[in-house]
Amino acid sequence: MILTILGCYAATPRTMTNPTSQVLEIKNRMFLIDCGEGTQVQLRKHKVKFSRINHVFISHLHGDHFYGLIGFISTFALLGRKADLHIYGPKGIKEIIVLQLRLSNSWTTYNLFFHELDSSESQVVFEDDKVIVTTIPLRHRVYTNGYHFQEKSGDRxxxxxxxxxxxxxxxxxxxxxxxxxxxxxxxxxxxxxxxxxDPLPAKSYAFCSDTVYSESILPIIKDVDVLYHESTFLESEAHYCEQTMHCTAKQAAIIAQKANVGTLVLGHYSTRYGSIEPFKEEALTVFNNVELADDGKVFEF
Known part of the structure; x- marks a missing residue:
């Protein structure tokens, strides 16, 4: 299971940081999770074979999580893509993308399928013979889902x-x-x-960004091998969390501890901080297996 972080910072892109986007490779499937501005540049920079991506999962319709999607879709058309592309995201994402394609007369050369979500309950949104993906309803300022990726047990x-x-x-x-x-x-x-x-143990990955602290997700992410959880603020700025519907690094660690996850990966850092190391230090006071996401970082689990 390989996780490539293309971007993991909150709000606006900067010269040295990128908004949320990542690629998960699991069971020889390659999934794009969120598609912030500059995603396709990051894919090329980090030499990701993005032609293998057939499924894109968008958490919510805030710009730092999907403004790169229209460029990503259009580039595939310019490259002459023929394979189907499936987009999973909140209701409204089809209207946004189709309007841009129509007004720019930039229709795709391939079939583009939208799977719009509006359920407040966890649901299966993708399944094949290798992987099953379910939503993780999150609490944010707009309708938001995280995603849980679970390998199916292989042959003996x-x-x-x-x-x-x-x-x-x-x-x-x-x-x-x-x-x-x-x-x-x-x-x-x-x-x-x-x-x-016995076959190798089936691995699992949970993506949770953006959300205020919420224990309602615990049954869905319980015992997951790897949890990516937003940590926009440090405890010194915790007073911003309820207003912005985000979490601190310590709160993310509490969720990881209560869910008994294997590894916690922190991300979605506010750009107000000069260093991300304090996020790890804060989380380690609660949970002992913490990694820091950073642009271009690759994790192999």
Missing amino acids: KLNIEAVENYEINTAYYQKIKSGGDITLDDGRVIPNEELTF
């Missing part, structure tokens, strides 16, 4: 030595990997546990 791993020892025909290998027992010609039943190893 063949114990080649055991399989060959029983002289099992290769035609049965898929049945074995799918968990089936094997009956030999002499009538003996060989249990699957003797012929396979």
Whole structure:
């Protein structure tokens, strides 16, 4: 599971910082999560093979989370893309994007599908044979969702030595990997546990930005391997949180602790701060496995 941070700062872009956008690679699927201004430049700068992106997840309709989307969509058209592109986001996102395409006469060369969301309850928005994605309803100034990405358990791993020892025909290998027992010609039943190893544990990732502190998300993100949670402010500026509907680094750490997550990745920092190191220091007073997102940083889990 690879997470590439393209941008992770709040509000407006600066010469050295970019608004929210990231790429999650999981089970050989590549998902774009939020698409702040400058996303396509960041994709090129950090050599992300963005032609592999077929699904884009937008959390909410504040500019620092989606103003890069029209450029991203248009660039694909200029490159002659043919593969379908799916956009998941709040109701209204289709109207915004289609209006820009229509007025600029810049229709795509590929099918563009919008999946508009308006439910206040968690729901499955994407599923295939490898990954399932569900929404995480968040509390912000406008309708907002985070996203929970969960790998599906893979096939069991063949114990080649055991399989060959029983002289099992290769035609049965898929049945074995799918968990089936094997009956030999002499009538003996060989249990699957003797012929396979457990698959690698299924990984999970939760993206939560932007939101005020809310324990309502705990059941959805419980035991997630990696949690990206906004930390716009430090505790010294906590009085801004209720007004702006954001969190502090300490509050993000409390959520991580209560949800029993594996790793907490902080992001969405206010640009009022000269350094992001204090965010980690503050979170570590509550939760002991904290990473700092930063533009261009790549995490491998």
